Amino acid sequence: MPPNSEHARKHLRLAALELFAENGFDQTTTAQIAARAGLTERTFFRHFPDKREVLFEGQEILSAALSDATMRAPAELSPMQTLHLACASVTQLLEDNRPFSEPRQHIIAASPALLEREVAKHAALGRSVAAALQRRGVEPLQATFAAQIGLAVLSHAIALWFADASLPLNDCIERAFAELQMLASPAKSS
Amino acid sequence: MPPNSEHARKHLRLAALELFAENGFDQTTTAQIAARAGLTERTFFRHFPDKREVLFEGQEILSAALSDATMRAPAELSPMQTLHLACASVTQLLEDNRPFSEPRQHIIAASPALLEREVAKHAALGRSVAAALQRRGVEPLQATFAAQIGLAVLSHAIALWFADASLPLNDCIERAFAELQMLASPAKSS
DNA sequence: TTTTTAATGTCAGTGACTGACATATAACAA
DNA sequence: TTGTTATATGTCAGTCACTGACATTAAAAA
Numbered sequence: 001m002p003p004n005s006e007h008a009r010k011h012l013r014l015a016a017l018e019l020f021a022e023n024g025f026d027q028t029t030t031a032q033i034a035a036r037a038g039l040t041e042r043t044f045f046r047h048f049p050d051k052r053e054v055l056f057e058g059q060e061i062l063s064a065a066l067s068d069a070t071m072r073a074p075a076e077l078s079p080m081q082t083l084h085l086a087c088a089s090v091t092q093l094l095e096d097n098r099p100f101s102e103p104r105q106h107i108i109a110a111s112p113a114l115l116e117r118e119v120a121k122h123a124a125l126g127r128s129v130a131a132a133l134q135r136r137g138v139e140p141l142q143a144t145f146a147a148q149i150g151l152a153v154l155s156h157a158i159a160l161w162f163a164d165a166s167l168p169l170n171d172c173i174e175r176a177f178a179e180l181q182m183l184a185s186p187a188k189s190s
Numbered sequence: 191m192p193p194n195s196e197h198a199r200k201h202l203r204l205a206a207l208e209l210f211a212e213n214g215f216d217q218t219t220t221a222q223i224a225a226r227a228g229l230t231e232r233t234f235f236r237h238f239p240d241k242r243e244v245l246f247e248g249q250e251i252l253s254a255a256l257s258d259a260t261m262r263a264p265a266e267l268s269p270m271q272t273l274h275l276a277c278a279s280v281t282q283l284l285e286d287n288r289p290f291s292e293p294r295q296h297i298i299a300a301s302p303a304l305l306e307r308e309v310a311k312h313a314a315l316g317r318s319v320a321a322a323l324q325r326r327g328v329e330p331l332q333a334t335f336a337a338q339i340g341l342a343v344l345s346h347a348i349a350l351w352f353a354d355a356s357l358p359l360n361d362c363i364e365r366a367f368a369e370l371q372m373l374a375s376p377a378k379s380s
Numbered sequence: 381t382t383t384t385t386a387a388t389g390t391c392a393g394t395g396a397c398t399g400a401c402a403t404a405t406a407a408c409a410a
Numbered sequence: 411t412t413g414t415t416a417t418a419t420g421t422c423a424g425t426c427a428c429t430g431a432c433a434t435t436a437a438a439a440a
Contacts, residue, residue: 004437005387029426043388045428080373119313120306141353145346145366146373152338159331176335183270183336184374194406195418219395233419235397 009047009057011037016054021103025052025111052117055104058097059121063128065090070132079138083129083150084177087157091169094158102162126151153180199237199247201227206244211293215242215301242307245294248287249311253318255280260322269328273319273340274367277347281359284348292352316341343370 015036019028030051034044048054069086077085094101108114126147133143157176161169205226209218220241224234238244259276267275284291298304316337323333347366351359 008387030428031426040389041427042390042429046388049428051427078373081376115313116306116310119309123305123309141346141349142369144349145342145369148342148345149339149370149373152335152342155338156331156335159334163331179332179335180339180374181376183268183339184370186271186371198418220397221395230420231396232398232421236419239397241396 005047008037008039008043012039012044012047013054013057017103017107020055020107020111025107025114052114055108055114056117056121059125062090062093063125065093066125067128067132070129071135073136075136079133079136079142079146080150080177082133082136083146083153084173086129087150087154087173087177088170091173095169105162122151122155149180153177195237198227198229198233202229202234202237203244203247207293207297210245210297210301215297215304242304245298245304246307246311248290249315252280252283253315255283256315257318257322260319261325263326265326269323269326269332269336270340270367272323272326273336273343274363276319277340277344277363277367278360281363285359295352312341312345339370343367 012033016028016033019032019036030044031041033054034041037044044054066086069089070082073082073085108118126144129150130140130143130147133146134140138146153176154173156179157169157172160172160175161167202223206218206223209223209226220234221231223244224231227234234244256276259279260272263272263275298308316334319340320330320333320337323336324330328336343366344363346369347359347362350362350365351357
């Protein structure tokens with residue numbers, strides 16, 4: 001094979017993770033990351049479009065999985081039922097990634113710039129799911145709205161899951177969708 | 191008075207708006223903005239922490255209004271009733287700002303970097319509202335969840351409002367909250 | 381072994397952003 | 411009026427993220 005590229009990406013990601021954890025995102029230069037990986041700054045930018053992106057790889061996998069599940073759901077399901085099913089279908093993916101995403105969250109939470117990128121990724125995920133709903137015949141504005149709500153529920157489920165490590169993610173998802181119904185129903189008090 | 195600062199800010203904002211509309215965000219340098227405002231690049235960065243922020247002023251006003259209304263709502267209201275009331279209480283503010291926010295949206299939508307900042311502002315608004323709900327006694331995770339849902343409803347209401355200029359924003363808000371109930375209720379089909 | 385191709389290195393350059401220091405201008409006091 | 415002070419701005423040098431152009435290496439295939 002021609003010189004392996006995955007090898008370099010892996011090392012760059014690892015070096016970045018270490019340096020961000022040690023010195024913080026802002027105090028770390030891309031040249032330092034590249035140096036620790038035994039590479040040049042220029043090579044860093046050949047693998048990642050910008051300094052932040054080194055922490056956000058694999059996001060497209062979740063996005064694709066969620067969108068696919070949304071499109072493939074039985075046609076008779078309502079938008080929210082569709083999203084419920086789609087969320088349930090990506091639990092395995094999220095559970096596999098948990099060991100990686102846990103330390104990442106700490107780093108991201110410590111830097112406004114990284115937080116900004118994180119919410120941008122979340123918004124992109126929302127647009128992707130909304131597009132999938134549209135392909136099921138949902139009106140554009142409705143699709144965007146439903147996707148936003150569905151992702152808020154998923155985020156809440158993940159928050160519950162992070163708060164209590166013993167709970168399976170699937171249970172958290174069930175609970176989050178149940179809490180959505182309670183929140184949205186007009187009769188319910190606090 | 192000592193040399194007026196508001197004057198410079200206004201001119202910088204106006205110059206930026208014009209240049210972004212003419213040449214796009216990426217093709218505009220901060221030096222150009224400052225030059226059109228009759229100032230220096232250094233002065234630009236004394237008034238705005240970064241190039242994007244010149245488009246995002248007044249956001250704190252909405253954030254403060256929404257948080258205040260959330261905190262001041264009658265104690266017996268449920269979280270979602272509280273947010274419904276809070277949303278209704280900022281319609282005037284949003285309607286007054288519409289002439290400014292409409293052209294801004296076009297510029298923002300044309301630049302990924304600006305879109306990223308916009309969703310970051312939205313997320314910050316969500317954190318602020320969640321904090322307000324917490325001060326009403328709502329549990330942290332619940333508060334974050336409810337705030338997310340509430341802001342998604344408000345966003346949807348604004349989308350409806352932008353889609354049909356003849357509708358009053360208040361009607362859009364009522365409709366958006368009604369649509370949330372329909373979406374969330376399990377019995378309903380698409 | 382030679383050729384080819386993908387990955388990397390080198391280097392110069394742009395533009396966002398910052399710190400340090402100097403200057404101007406308006407209000408206020410003498 | 412004149413000097414003093416505080417705030418806004420100018421100037422300049424420097425760092426760092428990011429890019430284009432071109433040269434170089436190393437593995438794969440011919």
